[in-house]
Amino acid sequence: xxxxxxxxxxxxxxxxxxxCIATGLWAMRRTHDSSDFFIAGRGLGPIVVALALFSSTLSxxxxxxxxxxxxxxxVSSFWMVVISSIGYAIGFFLVAKRIRMIAELxxxxxxPDVVAARYGSEAVRFxxxxxxxxxxxxxxxxxxxxxAVVMQAILxxxxxxxxxxxxxxxxxxxxxxxxxxxxxxxxxSVYTDVVQGAIMIVAGSLILMTAxxxxxxxxxxxxxxILADDSEAMMPFGAAGVMASLGWFFVFGLGLxxxxxxxxxxxxxxxxxxxxxxxxxxxxGYVMAALLWISIGIIMRAxxxxxxxxxxxxxxxxxxxFLSVFANxxxxxxxxxxxxxxxxxxxxxxxxxxxxxxxxDIPKAVRGHSVKNELFWARVVTVLLATVAAGxxxxxxxxxxxxxxxxxxxxxxxxxASIFPVVAVGLNWRGASVAGAVTAIxxxxxxxFSVQLAGIVLPYGISGPLVAFITSMVLFIGVSLxxxxxxxxxxxxxxxxx
Amino acid sequence: xxxxxxxxIFAICSLMxxxxxxxxxxxxxxxxxxxxxxxxxxxxVGEDGAARLEHIGGLAFAFNAxxxxxxxxxxxxxxxxxxxxxxxxxxxxxSLVIMLLIWWAMFSTHQEFLRTGETGYFMGFPIPTxxxxxxxxxxxxxxxxxxxxxxxxxxxxxADEAEFNALLKxxxxxxxxx
Numbered sequence: 269x270x271x272x273x274x275x276x277x278x279x280x281x282x283x284x285x286x287x288c289i290a291t292g293l294w295a296m297r298r299t300h301d302s303s304d305f306f307i308a309g310r311g312l313g314p315i316v317v318a319l320a321l322f323s324s325t326l327s328x329x330x331x332x333x334x335x336x337x338x339x340x341x342x343v344s345s346f347w348m349v350v351i352s353s354i355g356y357a358i359g360f361f362l363v364a365k366r367i368r369m370i371a372e373l374x375x376x377x378x379x380p381d382v383v384a385a386r387y388g389s390e391a392v393r394f395x396x397x398x399x400x401x402x403x404x405x406x407x408x409x410x411x412x413x414x415x416a417v418v419m420q421a422i423l424x425x426x427x428x429x430x431x432x433x434x435x436x437x438x439x440x441x442x443x444x445x446x447x448x449x450x451x452x453x454x455x456x457s458v459y460t461d462v463v464q465g466a467i468m469i470v471a472g473s474l475i476l477m478t479a480x481x482x483x484x485x486x487x488x489x490x491x492x493x494i495l496a497d498d499s500e501a502m503m504p505f506g507a508a509g510v511m512a513s514l515g516w517f518f519v520f521g522l523g524l525x526x527x528x529x530x531x532x533x534x535x536x537x538x539x540x541x542x543x544x545x546x547x548x549x550x551x552x553g554y555v556m557a558a559l560l561w562i563s564i565g566i567i568m569r570a571x572x573x574x575x576x577x578x579x580x581x582x583x584x585x586x587x588x589x590f591l592s593v594f595a596n597x598x599x600x601x602x603x604x605x606x607x608x609x610x611x612x613x614x615x616x617x618x619x620x621x622x623x624x625x626x627x628x629d630i631p632k633a634v635r636g637h638s639v640k641n642e643l644f645w646a647r648v649v650t651v652l653l654a655t656v657a658a659g660x661x662x663x664x665x666x667x668x669x670x671x672x673x674x675x676x677x678x679x680x681x682x683x684x685a686s687i688f689p690v691v692a693v694g695l696n697w698r699g700a701s702v703a704g705a706v707t708a709i710x711x712x713x714x715x716x717f718s719v720q721l722a723g724i725v726l727p728y729g730i731s732g733p734l735v736a737f738i739t740s741m742v743l744f745i746g747v748s749l750x751x752x753x754x755x756x757x758x759x760x761x762x763x764x765x766x
Numbered sequence: 767x768x769x770x771x772x773x774x775i776f777a778i779c780s781l782m783x784x785x786x787x788x789x790x791x792x793x794x795x796x797x798x799x800x801x802x803x804x805x806x807x808x809x810x811v812g813e814d815g816a817a818r819l820e821h822i823g824g825l826a827f828a829f830n831a832x833x834x835x836x837x838x839x840x841x842x843x844x845x846x847x848x849x850x851x852x853x854x855x856x857x858x859x860x861s862l863v864i865m866l867l868i869w870w871a872m873f874s875t876h877q878e879f880l881r882t883g884e885t886g887y888f889m890g891f892p893i894p895t896x897x898x899x900x901x902x903x904x905x906x907x908x909x910x911x912x913x914x915x916x917x918x919x920x921x922x923x924x925a926d927e928a929e930f931n932a933l934l935k936x937x938x939x940x941x942x943x944x
Binding site for chain 1: 772776780783786800803805806809810815819822826841846847848876879883885889891897898905906907913917921927934
């Protein structure tokens with residue numbers, strides 16, 4: 269089997285891509301209008317929503333960047349993972365019920381729709397939609413580039429595709445992505461999420477078992493090796509230090525309830541009462557999948573220090589090196605398919621919310637109504653958005669990475685800082701005002717952009733998104749408290765008391 | 767007591783902002799955010815942990831204690847005022863105490879390691895890291911349990927469901943009349 273390792277990996281990835289195409293075609297038959305395209309007609313069952321929710325949380329970053337971070341800075345990056353129980357709990361306490369109620373009451377298709385209904389303000393809708401579009405462009409470009417780079421690495425290991433170029437890989441991966449996004453919309457996305465989730469749970473458990481067998485003394489031997497080399501790397505705050513760690517705890521924990529691609533999924537379940545089951549199921553799935561992140565990173569750092577493996581050229585090579593050195597070819601195939609699944613389903617979710625912002629929310633905010641024939645335009649804009657993002661990805665790779673890096677900064681932290689106060693707090697506090705919401709979003713964008721543009725390095729590893737998040741929370745509540753108490757629409761007022 | 771929860775949230779966030787400012791102005795150390803590994807490119811080392819916490823250790827402890835308090839306050843905010851019964855508030859307070867105890871155990875065992883250079887192991891990890899890894903993960907399970915098991919008591923009762931359905935009907939009727 270070892271002799272066919274590359275073929276097995278390529279085979280697993282090809283099977284997954286064919287599955288995506290088939291899912292797109294199947295989902296197309298269930299997509300009749302823009303409500304189906306954007307929020308699956310609010311008809312999904314609890315298992316589907318739970319798997320979609322946790323697998324969207326872990327994009328390709330969970331497979332590649334996560335283990336790479338543990339390899340690089342040790343336990344510091346555990347904080348991004350161990351906050352999951354707090355993050356999911358807060359997300360459900362604050363968002364799940366009310367977003368679902370408002371979505372049904374006002375027939376909302378997107379997060380900006382919900383926000384506009386809550387605040388009765390098109391300005392808040394517009395700001396939220398613009399934030400989403402900017403973030404989506406950055407996320408999408410980096411996801412497409414990651415997918416193409418991994419595909420090139422896999423294919424170049426075979427005889428037939430040894431000389432395949434990055435442009436070809438971008439074209440192939442984008443074509444599959446566009447096909448199933450355009451045909452199946454969010455329905456295709458959530459069902460590929462289900463497969464991704466299942467793969468990740470299985471892969472996480474198998475990878476943990478493989479990792480435990482690398483050293484005779486199991487995980488304890490690996491952690492002892494790291495501890496002996498640099499104790500701080502293996503202690504709770506890792507090599508990056510206490511404030512970097514606690515910053516991640518804050519931004520990734522609370523910030524989960526500010527991620528548009530995640531909280532939009534809280535609008536999709538059929539029954540509100542399913543929420544009580546979705547929360548523990550999502551959390552269980554995430555914990556199982558996160559085993560992959562932690563175990564690969566720890567084993568690779570210990571293996572390099574101990575001389576079992578040569579030092580890596582890049583920290584992000586940790587997962588692929590682990591799979592090629594320690595994992596059974598079949599397991600490697602499953603994990604690589606899972607990696608593609610993670611990247612594609614996250615990309616699809618972003619394409620979906622980005623498209624909704626462009627054809628539904630921005631026109632509504634500016635002209636008072638959405639475009640006619642939303643489903644048709646949704647498909648057209650999905651193609652355009654993916655094509656522009658693929659162009660960005662190639663431009664960033666071959667010419668100048670600044671633009672994509674800048675948009676990439678509109679990642680998790682910016683969404684957390686700008687969306688969490690307005691949505692998570694705003695949906696539960698009737699005193700939240702339009703002025704508070706506009707101030708919070710603007711301040712979060714301004715601080716994140718300024719820190720990124722000016723290349724400001726804060727002391728003790730304090731991150732820009734942490735500063736932006738705390739500032740936007742203080743401004744949101746403070747400005748709302750000092751401005752006139754808002755008068756809510758009657759139905760929204762009643763929903764907020766339930 | 768929980769009617770003014772938003773003021774508590776505001777006060778906690780403001781305090782956290784002040785702590786962040788004080789940390790930002792505190793005397794810094796060269797390895798505060800880690801240094802490149804002398805042997806392996808791409809790896810970062812933390813080196814002297816005691817030095818890194820010398821000026822900001824207490825502030826960092828307070829920062830995370832406030833963060834955990836904020837988490838519980840936000841969870842309370844997410845529950846309708848009419849369902850914030852004494853039973854619910856007690857359950858939330860117990861959750862907070864558990865999370866704070868875990869944080870204290872993690873921090874103090876780390877401090878002890880920095881003093882003595884010795885540590886035991888629990889399920890593959892040094893004790894302080896095990897508190898972080900397993901403790902933090904499990905510390906929020908009471909919150910998850912309150913949500914899941916208390917769903918029909920605190921989150922979305924049968925009366926809430928009936929009220930929401932009635933509201934939906936009213937809105938649909940109004941729409942039809944229009």
